[in-house]
Amino acid sequence: MARPPKKTKEDPNTTGHQWDGIEEFDNPMPRWWLWTFYVTIIWAVGYSIAYPAWPGIKSATSGLLGYSTRANVASEIARVNAANDAINVRLASADPSTIATDPELSGYAASAGSAVFKTWCAQCHGSGAAGAKGYPNLLDNEWLWGGDIEAIRYTIAHGIRNEEDPDARFSQMPAFGEILDRQEISQAVNYVMSLSGTPDDADQVAAGEAVYMDNCSACHMEDGSGDRMQGAPNLTDAIWLYGGDVDTLTETVTYSRYGVMPPWSERLTDAQIAAVASYVHQLGGGE
Template sequence: MSDKPIDELSGVETTGHEWDGIRELNNPMPRWWVWTFYATILWAVGYAIAYPSIPLIRDTTKGLIGFSSRAELQHEMNNAKIEQARLDVLIAAKSVEEIDADPTLREFAIAGGASAFKVNCAPCHGSGATGAPGFPNLNDDDWLWGGSLPAIQQTIAHGIRFDADPETHVSEMPAFGDVLERTQIRQVAAYIWALTNTVSDPAAADAGKQVFLDNCAVCHGEDDRGKQEFGAPNLADAIWLKGRGEQAIIRQVTLPKHGVMPAWSARLGETTVKELTVFVHSLGGGK
């Protein structure tokens, strides 16, 4: 007979333990819980036998079914490389327009182009391709040399003012500090700034229009919207590459800054250049 106290209210035997006058009832665990516990033990034993799980000195048990997560990962990686090689061959054989028109190739090219962009282009154009002073924002609609797929491909492949590539884009704005008087430079700067902003001297802006037509319109156009065959920017929008404000325009007119972009074709290969082209075009500003 048990010598453990019986609880007076419930009539259930206690465990014999007491804390501050409180005694614990010795109720058995529910049968469903006990059987579930036994089942988990059996499952664990079966899992340890079927799968690699028991550590040895230099290895682990292999398991009866021979499963290996590393082997499975390697198999998936091999399949991915095979598919990647297949798509690379297709991209190499097709034009950028054909790549962009094929949903599968376009998705693959954008992914590859985004990766190549981060490694090669982001130092100048920024990780989000938003550019910086002197480096174009590739998300907007302002394109110096054209925003179509072939135009973007040409620019990436052969660069801008890159002496080592004979097919590079070449244009050079004269230093008008040697051509125009200071007053004329201030007037044309006021005129250009007045196209999209309020100027401090409207009279100077009015006079600057004729200076512009006589000296600048041949490249930037009489409508101020630029000519892509010369790489001349559109001056009638609110996008500024070299700096904002009349003083920045005066400096650029007086002694222009000319950016240089490497020719990436020889460095990256035609396939990567095509992927970069499709990626840049997909940013939203491509035509």
Template sequence: MAEKHIDEISGVETTGHEWDGIRELNNPMPRWWVWTFYATILWAIGYTIAFPAWPLVSDATRGVLGWSSRANIATELAEAKQAQSAFVDRIANSSLQEIMADPQLSQFAIAGGASAFKVNCAQCHGSGAAGGAGFPNLNDDDWIWGGSVDDIYQTIAHGIRNPGDDETRTSEMPAYGEILEPVQIKQVAAYVVSLTGTPSDASFVEPGRQIFADNCAACHGDDAKGNREFGAPNLADAIWLKGEGEAAIAAQVRAPKHGVMPSWLPRLGDASVKQLAIFVHSLGGGE
């Protein structure tokens, strides 16, 4: 066993470690630190006895105090719901116009709608409601079915092409790949592009105009500005839902993509759908 070494200056025993002639002193921990450490151990043991702590096979120890984080959250949510109930009841019993005319109720509806939007709608329309490929931007003033608060409510409540709802929004564009020749599809695509830009072949525009008048104007209008009664989009505003550019337009004419949206009324209830409609209308694109 190595002989203990005592530091000549301090008189304290060293640990036996030495670096470049410097020896490490073996000073004991301060008494207050040691007792604090022991106290933390006792506190930890007491905590695991009082509160849920130790995992078991299919559960965990409940703790003698019976406290539960889930129960605590459930209580807080119930209290919040109770605090909101007065506003929610008023919204449920008021028309959209009455809600919007009441500043306090309107503010509550917009806040509630924003929260419901993030939970239920942001997955498709984006957290800022700017949409994406195949999903409409709700911040602009381009509306297929109409941008009034009543129109928005109808769309949210009953969805789009939802087979389980008799009042759902429905519009069907034929697959013109089965009706028109490939060159005719290129021509009508060139005409649609010419309404807001420059087509790849200017000679296709005039034939495409006639093809449009014969096949498309009944829904999209003679001026191609759409018809909200049929859910036919405006083709003369350079805002595209299913893809931008001549090739994308031709593909949509050839084999159209039809978007869908669930009916939210059965899922969320009338009060939440009203709040969503008022929130979307407040984004700036409403009428």
């Protein structure tokens, strides 16, 4: 077994611990490090007194200086809103059809509308407005309730089939599973598929036409082109909100669909509604 090294007078004290005969020196921390550490403690105590720091049950300590990041953000929002007051008044009161002819107004509307869309609309219609299953694509020119800027603005303001706004657009497709038998539903589905492509079973198309004319043509029209006054989709363009395969169409006819869009008139200002309507209209699908 090796002998432990001899201690000299210059050696510092040890911690008293030994590992295999090796002792650990108890070297003091450098003074500069200790003073830096003490300063950080003093700084932390002073910071927690001066600024919001310690969480409570309902709120955090406010701090002696009364600093608030939320108040700063609210102040900045108020400053920006004040700076845009004049153009927002112009936008809210402008005839929607003339916004595109005013470069200053249309530029502001596109920018502000993009911000509103990404904040409130992208969750359903997608960040690029291409939609998703059950949520319309806003880039094409197929609109259930009309795609001119006036119609878009009305839809945004009042929504669709909601219970909050008495002026919401409203239509309801019957659940034909309670009206027709399975064979009649299958026949109608195959006829509808034939209007825009290839039916799943061509032998059912002729019988399906009779079922369609008796039960569906009142809303979707005899030629299947739909009716925007009722929000009835065009069945001849192969554009489907929920899907155009035989199983999905059978489900739609059997159980119906009932998509809801909230009204935005109580959440957005008139200027914001005008802006987002203008933004959506100029994406490429507005009429």
